[in-house]
Amino acid sequence: MDAPSNLPPSRRRTFLLILAGGLGALLAGAAGWPLLRFLAPASRGGAEQAVSVPRAAVAAGTAHFFQYRGKPAVALQLQPGEYTALSAVCTHLGCVVQWQEATGEFLCPCHGGRFSPAGAVLAGPPPRALEILPVVVDGDQLRIG
Amino acid sequence: MRVLTLIVDFVDRRLGVRELFDKELRGYLLPRNVNVWYTLGAVLLALFGLQILTGILLLIHYVPHADQAFASVQRITNEVPFGWLVRLLHAVGANVIVIALLLHMLSVLFMASYKGRREFTWLSGFGLFNLAMALCLTGYLLPWSQLSFWATTVATEAPGAIPVVGDLAREFLRGGATVGGQTLGRFFALHVVALPLALLGLIGLHLFCVKRRGISPPPFGSDYRSQELPAAFVHEEHRGGIPFFPNYVVKDAAVICFFLALLLGIVFFAPNLFFPPAAFEPADPFVTPPRIKPEWYFLWAYQTLKIFPSELIGLGVQGAFMTLLALLPFLDRGPERRPAKRPIFVTVFFLGLLVFVAISVWGHYS
Known part of the structure; x- marks a missing residue:
């Protein structure tokens, strides 16, 4: 069995918070990009043509x-x-x-x-x-x- | 972190949110043996939230007009960036909501959680189930495909069997003699405004009932005892239970993630699971596609109408079944909740489930 961690609970909590925050940001980015693209103004394909x-x-x-x-x-x-x-x-x-x-x-x-x-x-x-x-x-x- | 603390301090000094948080979330205790079925309410809240978000996004591009609705949905699916994703999340999400709703209802029935003066909780939940079905029915027409048009024609035909007022009821529902642009207009208004408002109000009432009366503990384990209630109102507390936050919220989040994974799995790997070929053709009021069927959750009702010699009897049976289900807490009044000690109820429960599945499969292949 591994030796118990010497890290104080507050540091472990901070680590978990950073981990959860990072994961949350990653997921928010994954969900946010399609949302941003959906809401973006329509592309002006051929807009420069005469x-x-x-x-x-x-x-x-x-x-x-x-x-x-x-x-x-x-x-x-x-x-x-x-x-x-x-x-x-x-x-x-x-x-x-x-x-x-x-x-x-x-x-x-x-x-x-x-x-x-x-x-x-x-x-x-x-x-x-x-x-x-x-x-x-x-x-x-x-x-x- | 420091900025966040400062913001919370600022709000807390004005609204006392920390006390509220400690009392309502950290201090809100649930039974220790609470199981995974209890998370379905949170799953449904998350899924309804997703429906509202994707619904608002779809409204940006959808045109509720018989001449343009189909083309606008095609445009959303094929041209708008990630429009396919938003549309599929909305359409497939509706099916996943029905699955979660059925599981929620079945678990409440099996554990007899409607007992112990929880009639209002059950009735508001039953109302929510029916509202969700109405949202599915009205939303189904909006893409204005052959499937939408003819499935709605079949579904709105049923009230015509009611004696005396049947024709009037059918025409009122459709806004005319047949499904047409006027039906699309009223279904759109119902789907986008009236029904969601009613749903939000009823969700509020349902949550209030759950919180005010207290969570019904699972009727399992050696510690469980049937209780006789005092005459006055009593809030069921669970001293020594697990806190709602963070313990139970983590469990809720895990099951929500499971359902979202199921939803995304269908969206990415089986996007056409709920879309037969008729869903990809524009509505044609002069050509009925062969083998048109309602959605899977309406198949039982569709087949019931076909089993009986007259549609009126079929409608009567459906009405009687739904009324019995709505009034169950008023009829089943004994204090016993343990399934092992309710053999008749459990037998009826599983037989009923079997009949529901069998009739639905029959409806699908008939």
Whole structure:
């Protein structure tokens, strides 16, 4: 039979606590990682790819809204054959701007910010112009981004 | 350690938690011969906790709409990181809960722990069992698979056999003449809000009854004596017993780990144990898959309805059996709890168990 341990009970208790704590941390990690991954924002697979919009959807003088890399964007045909694409997210507080066909400008419905068709700030609180997105005409499609 | 002590000191000065801990956990004594069956309550609490956690996680991605429910569950299983794990823990966990519930109930019956003015404990436990069954039934429909749809159709057909109000009861349950989007809506509300709230309330009542009346000691060993109770309320104490904390908590934790290992074993090595092929096809109200069966714990009820010539008699037999079970502490009033001294009860107990298993197996293969 082994000789009885000379360690005082308090030290044995500390050792057991550290052991239990370590094991608990290991188990918490094993359970926490799937939880973290489950709750993590969805991956933006293909998020950097260009978006195609049919040219026919963007008639002259009108605006066509679409999703661009997870955010709303808008394409315009200012002059026949001359296309522009902008982020539709107001630079003030993130609302989505609306196209005002009568005045030919964008209006943010939240705080009255106004933007030109090229995205420049005309009035209101927005601190910056709307983000301009690169557009390439590719046959009957517009390739944006 | 020092930070932890400081935090506990801070709370203790305001709420006296150390005194509460010493009195309610360290000073809460259980019978010395308490056995492993007594841990099933803690196992069930842990499993219900896991169901609530995984249920909340599933709600983030699940869409309770007939057009999107199946696709959302597929997305959870196949696309959301670790979604398969969360979903399987929830679905398989429900089955493990039913196993633990049945074992808990059977052990209480065998040891006659419902005796000694513990009618409220038994009734609240019986209510919890039925609520858990209702949670299983309502949760089964939510994936909106062929299995969900048709098993629910079969299950909700039964109330139609009740005379006079049968059709009304069935339509009320379904929210329409047949199972459809409206059924999904009401089952979803029941499964996610109404039933869990009722379950939590009833768990509180059950624990209160257990604690207030005192643990019923195992009716085994040479020291055990049947007791005649005084007229007034009495809290059953166990002087010289083992403390709930840490001794009994360690035992609870060990059995909880065993059940979690069982759950994870099924999730990792037999994930489709409870999922027949019809669980992987979207619901089609125009095509009934062949050999559709309810879950294993409803097979006895399903087969009982088929045995009798009329569904009404089958329903009556089920109702009578459940009523008898609910009222057992009011009918079985003798003080004797030792199984060896209750041969008739023990014979009925094992015969009943045998009949339950036999009818379930029959239901599965019929």
